[in-house]
Amino acid sequence: MKIVVCVKQVPDTTEVKLDPKTNTLIRDGVPSIINPDDKAGIEAALQLKEKLNDGSTVTIVSMGPPQADVALREALAMGADEAYLLSDRQFGGSDTYATSTIIAAGLKKIGYDLVITGRQAIDGDTAQVGPQIAEHLAIPQVSYAEEIISLDKDKIVVKRQFEDRYHILELPIPCLITSLSELAEPRYMSVGGIYDAYGVKEVKVLGFEDLKEMFDPARIGLKGSPTNVVKSFTKQAKGAGTKYDDVSADEAVKIIVDKLEERHII
């Protein structure tokens, strides 16, 4: 089985500090890391490969600038078999739609059975790219995977985290799952793995020319991106909310309307 994990290199937000004067993020000197949800996906893929022990492989795919090479080397040093960097100036400025278009094109070129992406990246926080890739490829998907219960050559059973419950879902292969960081605790790179990552293994770069047959060039890069960023802001932590048990429908309506009025929403 060919397991492909899509990863993104992101700034380590635990190391990001705010500029007290401008209130913006200071990105200079901030180390780059593999997005945590994606790293859990790498670990899950490696565990599946080890469990299957049938010649299955783990392939890592990332779209990004040439500097993203080090993120792919890290994945190789953890034990992945091969890595592809989708990188081209024409890919720059892509929003989630254009990004997923390019990554889906890369996956068509590289081949896949099971695709794993992280749930969302800690820098953009959209959680859109994984599901969009599945749509471009027209394969089934499960997002928010917390556990892979079983995998064989034609189906996978996944435990999905939902707001108030779990779903146990079976999907045919090929398919895509997006992983939560709870999916697996990533291993460290090993010393020998790091030497392999820069020695016997390589990061293959695919650019516009390599992929142009696989996508509509009008739908990639800045020009192909339908999204415009109007404003970006730091998320405010919300409270837990209030829960009312054992209320009738009429009472519930009254409580909601009262709350909305209290806050001058209606």
Place this chain on the structure above:
Amino acid sequence: MDFSLSKEQQLLQEMYRKFAENEVKPLAQEIDEEERFPRETVDKLAKYGFLGIPYPKEYEGQGGDYLAYIMAVEELAKVCATTATRVAAHATLGVFPIFEFGTEEQKKRFLPDLLSGRKLGGFALTEPGAGSDSSMQQTKAVRDGDNYILNGTKCFITNAGEADTYVVSTMTDKSKGNHGISTFVVEKDTPGFSVGKHEKKMGIRGSATADLIFENAVVPAANMLGKEGQGFKIMMKTLDAGRISIGAVATGIAEGAYDVCVKYVKERKQFGKNIAAFQNTKFELADIRTRIDAAKLILYKAASEKQAGRPYGLYAAQCKYLCATTASDATRRCLQLFGGYGYMREYEIERMMRDAKITEIYEGTSEVQKIVIANHLNIK
């Protein structure tokens, strides 16, 4: 002259740091307090390749370079000198002589288990009457058919009781002095071989230290490294390499002390401000960091010279001497900046100061290093 690290070394350093921070640091205080050898850490070190870094993959090593190994010891020592000592005693002292002087048969027999970390190595040169004057070996080995019969006692042996193989020096022909010393690989279940009681130490208290006792121990002649009489040379060459790894232990301790001290002085308030704001604090830390960085340059130089296959004995002795002296000095002065809290055992700076002292003593005291340095400089 380019002092930058290779891409591999940068990624290794990142991995070492994460591993040390998450897997080693949380146990450091506890194993010191309980004087406990943490076997679980050894298994993790083995899993990620720490026990065979600078050795070829054909013997299940990691295929790394000597500086990469030195950096691993340094990163471990920043958070736990006990763990760093264990790795250095294994990977240099317990393995290097087999790799460097063993026959192909011996290498194939011993190295894969040691380099993969399935087994741990040790090294036994010191005796009650043969410390700095290591030529005064009293442990005897007498040929008996296909075996040698060993009698005597080794003391202060790191990894004692925990190791599976020990590289042991013995006297096979006293009349020849240094040229009568021979070296054997002794396996832990050898008949007539036992481990004495564990020493209670000032520092590196999680590291196992004990006597090795040989009472008519039967060691196969096939376990002799090199030829009869080559033992002293083998041990001295091994100590040359070992000095670099102890330099790394010392440098790591000093850096660890500096790091916790910088954090402390930025938080601790006296006279209405952080003590980092006082000139004494700034001057102390500026001086300490400068000394650490100078020591580290010789350390990396020694490792690089060894890797390049050039003579490194002088640099190794200089780095052992300077790094160890710096570690003792830096930890003592950092502790002083902590004031009363630094003297309390709940603060790790106290442990670091105790740990630092051993680096001036084991694998050749600072005084022995000065003898070696003066010899290299031909000052007679």
